[in-house]
Amino acid sequence: MPQRDWVARAIHTIEADFNRSADTHLIPLDVPGYPGIDVYLKDESSHPTGSLKHRLARSLFLYALANGWLREGRPVVEASSGSTAVSEAYFARLLGLPFIAVIPASTSPEKIAAIEFHGGRCHLVQTACALDSESQRVAAETGGHFMDQFTYAERATDWRANNNIAESIFRQMAEERHPVPEWIVCSPGTGGTAATLGRYVRYRRHATRVLCADPQESVFHQAYRAAVAGQPWRHFTHPCGSRVEGIGRPRVEASFIPGCIDAMVKVPDALALAAMRHVSARLGRRVGGSTGTNFIGVLHAAQRMAVEGRSGSIVTILCDSGDRYAHSYYAPAWYATNAIDTVYADAAVEAGAAGGDIPGLEPVRAT
Template sequence: MSQREWVAAAIHKIEADFNRSADTHLIPLPLPGYAGIDAYLKDESSHPTGSLKHRLARSLFLYSLANGWLREGSTVVEASSGSTAVSEAYFARLLGLPFVAVIPRSTSPEKIAAIEFHGGRCHLVESACSLNDESERVARETGGHFMDQFTYAERATDWRANNNIAESIFKQMAEEPHPVPAWIVCGPGTGGTSATLGRYVRYRRHDTRVLCADPETSVFFDYYRDACQGRADPSLALPGGSRIEGIGRPRVERSFIASCVDAMVKVPDALSLAAMRHVSAVLGRRVGGSTGTNFVGVLRAAQAMHEAGQEGSIVSILCDSGERYAHSYYDPAWYARHDIDVEGADRAIAEAVAGAPLQQLPTCNL
């Protein structure tokens, strides 16, 4: 089989897999303290690999195949905090390709098990800051291809149509009381989702604004704030990684396009995890920490709308299931080890849902 024939067959397999998949649900979420403001969560945990990153992985594979970067037998390498690696392992196995995930040692054991379940191999590193360099080294030594989600996420996704997450949200909102959301809230990881959402709403000429909720240990908020003031520093970096797996980065990634984002809020980890517990209780099932960060962004957007006397809708993303975090976010001992105030944060979220303002959250353009 020639290379072109192999690529054609590989793309056909991915497209057939996509054709077998249903869309993800849009779930109403009550905000008792904000009359006239409706909130929804786009439940990305229902993808075959259990997270929002399933969409990204599919796009990255198609992008790499169309560019001629993947060949029959190629080793696929990715730098990931877990969920992207799970999804890429799924697509690598679909195409019969070996897969290596370069992940932080702190990645939850449930995610490691999921990567290995789909046939991937995990290469653990101590620091999140070294993921890309180590991935490039592994790719060189195996003669493989480094997918590099943090560079290509924003360009691999077709932001205009093709059932991307933005198009899906607007189709599902069509019969709701406020069909055009005032805000869509997401957390920046690669920056690919915020770029897709921001481009789509501009392309379709919607009034919707995109709010990014950045976790405590991440450079994106500071970079965005500086970019809004005309002094962005792409070399901005932190020594450690985010405790909220899947979002937040210690350095500015090339897929994060600040001009696609309308506003940002920086969320303390304690509040993210309290919001995670609140959403889990409301839905009757566990969600991940990044969903909690998003929900704090929803509360902050609702507060801004309420103060402005506005009604409307807010859509955010349920990124993944909480079952992947049984040994961390759902383990009381983990909170004790990290000295996180659970009771105070739970109280703050409960009061915010009832309409009390969230105090001391750094915001930009909100």
């Protein structure tokens, strides 16, 4: 049974790699405007491939191997805005498999370089809307397997335990002043992280609520609003891809599960990127735009808690390093090209961190 033998060796290789790895850090972040609320960043940038997507890629490979979808010597194909492709390239190289990343042409050159560093090949498409169909075509043409993170993210991750991100957060929070977070804030890309967090807190019977912060150019917030109202929500689309790489989608992906989410907020790109700069300045190192989007969600949750007279803790995700965006989010010319006002947005985020209102948000809650 050569295929079964190869699968067994491949799974052992991935598990051995995991056994060599440490968990990621949980970093406290002081937010002066909310002295009764403790904020923490789950730093997923410390994974071997530098982002939250390392966990997803490992789960996707194990899921595909256990299902018999991967074959020795056959290519692995993935549709990605960059970070998942970096992580999947790492695992493909670990198993000696060719890897092809189908990514938007606008993907940062730093991410493209990281994919190629791990042995992957990049296949560029002009719009995010074409990623899925082009990935299927490339997989069929090469005899490879399309991993399809947007469909399988919530299925491949073991949400009960197995060191998923939720279990890790609660384990690391155990000795803190408020060990059970009032809120965990994430941003939807596949929807898989939100599903894992929401399922875990319900399974463990925690009172923690999950808030998703959706970027400006994305369909998830619209779909969630419809789902909360009891209306059809799967059909929504958006005309373009998100400017905040790694999160937001032009269509409602299969891994997006509204019932796992307690609230959503729509975050303008200018505020997300101003929050990115704010967090970077507080930490003394660069973070990415998805982390900034998450931080706006943190400020929104903190303000709600303060209005309700509640103290407690909020945990969010530091998704990746800002070094991957030197040619975009940390380049003044990029803001000029995209007509994004940084002065007003920076002032708004500073005011929000001091306890003031954050303008331009569109919140919606399930209850």
